[in-house]
Amino acid sequence: MALNHPSFGTIDDNRVIVFDTTLRDGEQSPGFSMNLEEKLRMADALAELGVDVMEAGFPIASQGDFESVRSIAERFAKEGPVVCGLSRSAPGDILRAAEAVKPAARQRIHTFLSTSDLHMRVKLRMSREDVLEAISRSVTLARDHVADVEWSAEDGSRTDPDFLCRCVEAAIRAGATTINIPDTVGYAVPADLHRIFAMLRERVPGADGVIFSAHNHDDLGLAVANTLASIQAGARQVEATINGIGERAGNASLEEVAMALRTRQDAIPFTTGINTQNILRTSRLLATITGFDVQPNKAIVGRNAFAHESGIHQDGVLKDKATYEIMTPESVGWSTNSLVLGKHSGRAAFRDKLSTLGYTLGDNQLNDAFRRFKDLADRKKVVYDEDIVALVDDEVVRIKDRVKLVALTVATGLGTRPAASLSLEVDGELCDAVAGGDGAVDATFNAIQQVVPHRAELKLFAVQSVTGGTDAQARVTVRLEEDGKLVDGQGADTDTIIASARAYVHALNKLLAKRGRTAPPEMAQAG
Numbered sequence: 001m002a003l004n005h006p007s008f009g010t011i012d013d014n015r016v017i018v019f020d021t022t023l024r025d026g027e028q029s030p031g032f033s034m035n036l037e038e039k040l041r042m043a044d045a046l047a048e049l050g051v052d053v054m055e056a057g058f059p060i061a062s063q064g065d066f067e068s069v070r071s072i073a074e075r076f077a078k079e080g081p082v083v084c085g086l087s088r089s090a091p092g093d094i095l096r097a098a099e100a101v102k103p104a105a106r107q108r109i110h111t112f113l114s115t116s117d118l119h120m121r122v123k124l125r126m127s128r129e130d131v132l133e134a135i136s137r138s139v140t141l142a143r144d145h146v147a148d149v150e151w152s153a154e155d156g157s158r159t160d161p162d163f164l165c166r167c168v169e170a171a172i173r174a175g176a177t178t179i180n181i182p183d184t185v186g187y188a189v190p191a192d193l194h195r196i197f198a199m200l201r202e203r204v205p206g207a208d209g210v211i212f213s214a215h216n217h218d219d220l221g222l223a224v225a226n227t228l229a230s231i232q233a234g235a236r237q238v239e240a241t242i243n244g245i246g247e248r249a250g251n252a253s254l255e256e257v258a259m260a261l262r263t264r265q266d267a268i269p270f271t272t273g274i275n276t277q278n279i280l281r282t283s284r285l286l287a288t289i290t291g292f293d294v295q296p297n298k299a300i301v302g303r304n305a306f307a308h309e310s311g312i313h314q315d316g317v318l319k320d321k322a323t324y325e326i327m328t329p330e331s332v333g334w335s336t337n338s339l340v341l342g343k344h345s346g347r348a349a350f351r352d353k354l355s356t357l358g359y360t361l362g363d364n365q366l367n368d369a370f371r372r373f374k375d376l377a378d379r380k381k382v383v384y385d386e387d388i389v390a391l392v393d394d395e396v397v398r399i400k401d402r403v404k405l406v407a408l409t410v411a412t413g414l415g416t417r418p419a420a421s422l423s424l425e426v427d428g429e430l431c432d433a434v435a436g437g438d439g440a441v442d443a444t445f446n447a448i449q450q451v452v453p454h455r456a457e458l459k460l461f462a463v464q465s466v467t468g469g470t471d472a473q474a475r476v477t478v479r480l481e482e483d484g485k486l487v488d489g490q491g492a493d494t495d496t497i498i499a500s501a502r503a504y505v506h507a508l509n510k511l512l513a514k515r516g517r518t519a520p521p522e523m524a525q526a527g
């Protein structure tokens with residue numbers, strides 16, 4: 001049956017109202033306090049996102065909170081979401097909330113009181129009868145000020161079912177238009193909430209004239225699942241926060257609930273007014289304002305939510321995105337998905353990355369470059385595009401080399417003379433050498449010179465870091481001069497000494513090429 005609501009008029013049967021509480025429960029996350037200007041920026045973003053109700057704060061909490069709610073209410077004085085202020089059942093709280101939300105075109109007072117035996121006995125020190133009376137008084141007072149009143153049974157999911165029915169009945173009789181049953185401590189499992197909402201709708205007189213609302217905390221990681229179960233049992237308002245922020249482990253994440261509904265229309269056929277393309281932007285704004293980034297694996301808005309690293313997935317996505325993406329990245333505001341190259345990647349993604357970087361390699365070159373890429377990925381946490389460019393440039397120039405670096409070990413330390421032991425393949429023949437030097441690089445170059453004696457002088461030795469971090473690749477340039485001919489060699493590796501050896505060998509290969517491809521390199525005795 002379509003409902004008639006003071007703020008929304010007739011609400012379609014399959015429409016779920018999104019009640020955003022980022023600025024109230026979200027702000028209860030330790031360290032997430034926002035100042036007035038930040039709250040206003042967030043409020044604008046939430047309005048653009050399309051939330052139906054914005055819980056702007058808890059006006060009695062402080063002068064600052066009152067002014068934030070009041071300013072947000074002024075911001076939406078002509079149109080915009082319903083602006084809501086939270087209050088305990090105390091008259092002072094309710095009057096303060098009423099004053100704060102007053103400028104808004106559509107105003108709501110949200111008043112709450114604990115109903116579980118534990119909370120009533122220990123925290124409130126009130127009897128059941130006291131609580132029932134306080135519910136009637138507080139909701140009546142709130143209704144004297146606004147037409148749209150939400151009442152919440154704090155710790156509702158742990159409340160005795162019969163008593164919960166009596167509390168909800170009292171709130172409806174006093175004029176509440178929305179009844180919220182919070183899982184305040186994140187204790188419930190989906191079946192619990194399903195049972196509670198089904199029970200209230202069946203047993204409480206007047207239940208069909210109000211909106212039931214779900215407000216779930218994530219202490220067991222079930223906030224979103226519990227919210228979806230509540231909808232399936234008849235809740236038509238969901239309370240949620242951007243990035244799932246909120247008291248302790250947080251609240252149900254708004255973006256996850258909205259996208260679960262949109263993606264699984266077949267299972268939960270309900271709609272929201274959320275403009276999903278704004279989700280990422282809103283999430284990022286909140287992270288910027290609070291200084292807390294979401295974790296990379298966070299659903300929908302985490303850096304990895306649409307990133308694929310493993311070869312089998314990347315191959316699938318390149319063939320058809322639907323193989324591993326259940327929604328499009330564009331639908332929530334990402335410009336595209338991403339294939340991240342790492343040690344689990346395969347040739348398909350590597351080839352695709354090379355082609356976006358402008359390289360077309362033959363099969364042999366590709367295989368050699370891929371082997372080196374895997375080797376690099378084993379040693380380096382993140383393989384950036386710059387790493388691939390360095391690696392492929394290195395591979396491409398090396399493909400016809402006559403001298404190849406096969407193995408290198410360097411021993412160095414305080415108080416010992418560095419020694420390098422290496423193996424080179426020269427025109428297909430394996431040659432070993434051991435040499436000392438005035439440093440690890442010097443020893444390495446001396447060992448190379450033992451295998452391939454030459455008259456060339458070292459003119460330049462330059463080391464550059466390809467990316468940041470201690471696991472970054474070093475790109476080394478070596479310049480040699482022989483008989484007035486200058487050659488530059490490049491080498492890249494996460495190990496600076498290996499990169500140096502590669503660069504030196506590369507320069508030597510160029511010298512050999514300049515001497516003429518038929519002339520054999522002067523080779524020392526293998527050994």
Ligand SMILES: CC(=O)SCCNC(=O)CCNC(=O)[C@H](O)C(C)(C)COP(=O)(O)OP(=O)(O)OC[C@H]1O[C@@H](n2cnc3c(N)ncnc32)[C@H](O)[C@@H]1OP(=O)(O)O
Nearest residue numbers: 028058060061062088089090112113114123124154184247
């Ligand atoms: C489940 C939730 O998220 S509820 C919202 C939680 N958010 C907040 O608490 C943030 C804002 N809170 C505050 O700024 C302060 O706690 C205030 C201003 C509300 C109250 O501050 P104080 O008066 O110093 O009280 P204090 O916070 O120490 O204790 C809370 C009091 O409220 C009472 N109380 C708690 N819930 C309710 C309620 N729904 N209705 C009436 N009284 C309540 C408690 O029993 C306690 O009363 P007591 O002092 O007589 O024992």
Ligand SMILES: CC(C)C(=O)C(=O)O
Nearest residue numbers: 112152154155182184
């Ligand atoms: C005030 C209520 C809705 C609340 O935040 C809770 O119970 O978690």
